[in-house]
Amino acid sequence: MGSKNKLKRFQENETFKNVIQPTREEAINSFSYKGKWHSFFGNNNPIIVELGCGKGEYTIALARKNPNKNYIGIDIKGARFWRGAKTALEENLENVAFVRTQIELVDFIFAKQEVSEIWITFPDPQIKYQRTKHRMTNAAFLKKYDAVLKEDGIINLKTDSEFMHGYTLGLLQGAGHEILYANHNVYNNEGAPKEVTETQTFYENQYLEKGKWITYIQFRLKY
Template identity: 80%
Template sequence: MGSKNKLKRFRENETFSNVIQPTREELINGSPLKGNWHSHFNNTNPIVLELGCGKGEYTIALARKNPNINYIGIDLKGARFWRGAKTALEENLNNVTFIRTQIELIDLLFDKNEVTEIWITFPDPQIKYTRTKHRLTNAEFLKKYHHVLISDGIVNLKTDSEFMHGYTLGLLHGAGHEVLYAHHNIYKNPETPIEVTSTQTFYESQYLEKGKPITYIKFRIRY
């Protein structure tokens, strides 16, 4: 994507009613939306997050299927989720919001027990050991997710990375978290929940065309 195109999208994001772009300092000083997201959506429906939402395809697809659930896509790259935000406005999807910020700040964005479910779709596996702290399912991130999730809140990890799948599964079992479902090739398993295979990202469809297996873990964080 050219720099001019990025700048254009950044400017458009600033005009979109469904895009929020807080600074790190604003979140540290106390976001007015923390604990008040139901007021933002003007309803008391469950709130579901997609972390590292990219172009927002998964957020949009889920929002279309479930109008009585509020979806929030979070990513630092606003030029990417511009497409999802624009689509939501064009289709009058009032249950969709996008936030441009670092995922590590999630506990500054949401209050305890404010989120019902989290989706992590095709994250960078950060394979190098020195990048462990950036893996979205490491122990520190799980603590943050646990803080914002309701007591029976669900986390979903969908990835094409066997490394990420194995790392996460090992960490969950080792820490005593509750694994509800796990499979290393969901499109070859008839027991895979339909909502997992019926929604695909652009990259996921490309991986499938190449015959690459897609893995999935559904779990609850228990401390």
């Protein structure tokens, strides 16, 4: 994507009513919607968050299927989720929002027990050991998710990385968290949740065409 195209998308994002772009300082010290997301949407419906939402494909797809739930995509790359934000506006999806911020600030964006469900879709597995702190399912990140999730809140991890799948599964089992579902080839399992198999991103389709397996874990945190 050229720099001019990126700049145009950044400028358009500023005009979109469903896009919020706080500075890091604002996110940490004075994020206006923390604990008040229901006022943004104008209802008390459950809040579902997609972390590292990319183009917003999963956020949009789930929002279409579940109009009685509110969906928020979070990513630091606004030029990517521009597509999802624009699609939501074009389709008059009032249950969609996007926040441009770092994922590690999730506990500053949401209040305690404000989120019903989290989706993590195709994150960078950060395979090198020195990158462990950046893995989105490491112990530190799980603590942040626990801080914003309701007591019965659910986390979904969908990835093409066997490493990420195995790492997360081992971590969850070792810490005594509740694993609701786990499969390393979700499209070859008749019991897989429909939201997992009926919703696919652009890159996921590419992975499937190459014969790669898609893994999925659904779990609850138990601290």
